[in-house]
Amino acid sequence: GQNIDQPTEMTATEGAIVQINCTYQTSGFNGLFWYQQHAGEAPTFLSYNVLDGLEEKGRFSSFLSRSKGYSYLLLKELQMKDSASYLCAVLFNTNAGKSTFGDGTTLTVKP
């Protein structure tokens, strides 16, 4: 299969930093996405990694290690509005353009 694993839940404090990990099967890998999904809403695109290294975009950064089948999403200066589910999605074999999603990590930010 194409298992994508990420923690089910995380809790952090407002103003802190949190790292959400994602591991995946490396065979056929062609890119990794992170999406944010607030309760009852559709996911929105956060980041895309296809090469090793860190991509920074404001308070959010995403890291990829292709050899290890590992990515993380780093959220800095946490705000209450960051409470949401974070979905890791992997593009296997770009011909189809279809992503496989992990089950998501529900992040709760506390005051």
Place this chain on the structure above:
Amino acid sequence: DGGITQSPKYLFRKEGQNVTLSCEQNLNHDAMYWYRQDPGQGLRLIYYSQIVNDFQKGDIAEGYSVSREKKESFPLTVTSGQKNPTAFYLCASGNRDRAYGYTFGSGTRLTVV
């Protein structure tokens, strides 16, 4: 502004009835996708289409059908053969030049009673 529109937002149907969920995009994206999301779970792929008049089954296609007669439209029919149709349905579109990063519609929450 370009976007992807799903309708309706909420839908209630009696068991045994077919129901069609609408998805329209004006982003000029070639590829469109239907996912299903159950509480506490990730998205599972139902069907996808890369070009007009062509579509492929995803991981959980049984009990569903689609059509792609126009580039902009990719409706999903939930048939009476789908055993557990109550779920949140998400339509998405993407393009190769954006590495197939998805733009999602706002979703349709289907409840079958």
